[in-house]
Amino acid sequence: MDGRDTRAQALALKKTVVLVGMMGAGKTAVGKALATALRVPFRDSDAEIESAANMSIAEIFERDGEPFFRARETQIISRLLDGPPAVLSTGGGAYMRAENRDMITRRGVAVWLDAALPVLWNRVRHKSTRPLLRTPDPHATLRDIYEARVPVYRLADLTVTSETGRSVEDMAARVIEMLKARPDVLADEEI
Numbered sequence: 375m376d377g378r379d380t381r382a383q384a385l386a387l388k389k390t391v392v393l394v395g396m397m398g399a400g401k402t403a404v405g406k407a408l409a410t411a412l413r414v415p416f417r418d419s420d421a422e423i424e425s426a427a428n429m430s431i432a433e434i435f436e437r438d439g440e441p442f443f444r445a446r447e448t449q450i451i452s453r454l455l456d457g458p459p460a461v462l463s464t465g466g467g468a469y470m471r472a473e474n475r476d477m478i479t480r481r482g483v484a485v486w487l488d489a490a491l492p493v494l495w496n497r498v499r500h501k502s503t504r505p506l507l508r509t510p511d512p513h514a515t516l517r518d519i520y521e522a523r524v525p526v527y528r529l530a531d532l533t534v535t536s537e538t539g540r541s542v543e544d545m546a547a548r549v550i551e552m553l554k555a556r557p558d559v560l561a562d563e564e565i
């Protein structure tokens with residue numbers, strides 16, 4: 375031994391980080407960046423449902439209805455929470471179900487990506503991928519969903535706000551900063 379200290383520190387994720395929040399909050403985009411930064415797998419419950427069914431979310435809603443989609447969503451989230459620590463982006467409605475909230479709280483940590491209604495609207499208005507917004511007045515629908523859901527998202531363990539000008543990477547970095555205050559979730563370990 376030459377006496378040099380070769381030990382290094384690395385962030386170790388202990389629990390799955392579950393991103394919750396409205397459509398357009400950035401759960402999918404920030405989740406990918408967060409998983410890359412933490413060097414853990416990235417999972418998206420919508421993508422898992424789509425690949426298992428070989429259909430888009432919109433097609434599943436149309437063919438099988440929302441209750442079928444919600445049942446699949448609960449199954450997928452439960453299965454993914456059984457796996458090794460990862461970043462799991464959920465669909466905007468997932469956190470509304472008490473059963474989902476309970477398992478997320480017990481087996482992971484819920485991070486609410488909070489964004490103001492105008493920001494959300496700007497991000498989702500030109501996309502046709504979200505079946506809940508296929509209404510005569512999608513802006514009013516988004517507002518109604520937002521008002522109904524925000525009190526529930528507030529139950530999440532942590533909140534990160536998508537302020538104007540905060541990029542996807544900035545959001546991921548902010549999530550990491552908040553997780554560092556939770557050594558039961560993210561610990562600086564010697565490697």
Ligand SMILES: Nc1ncnc2c1ncn2[C@@H]1O[C@H](COP(=O)(O)OP(=O)(O)O)[C@@H](O)[C@H]1O
Pocket residue numbers: 395396397398399400401402403404463497536540541542545
């Ligand atoms: N912080 C951000 N800054 C700029 N664009 C963003 C940000 N977060 C998300 N977006 C963009 O907004 C759109 C919706 O994001 P997405 O990750 O699909 O949201 P969610 O999964 O929460 O519905 C995407 O085009 C995404 O690239």
Ligand SMILES: O=C(O)C1=C[C@@H](OP(=O)(O)O)[C@@H](O)[C@H](O)C1
Pocket residue numbers: 395396397398401402420431464465466467468503504505506
């Ligand atoms: O808010 C919702 O109920 C939904 C949000 C969507 O996911 P994103 O939040 O990723 O857009 C998708 O799960 C489905 O269209 C229903």
Ligand SMILES: [Mg+2]
Pocket residue numbers: 401402403420463464465
């Ligand atoms: Mg998404």
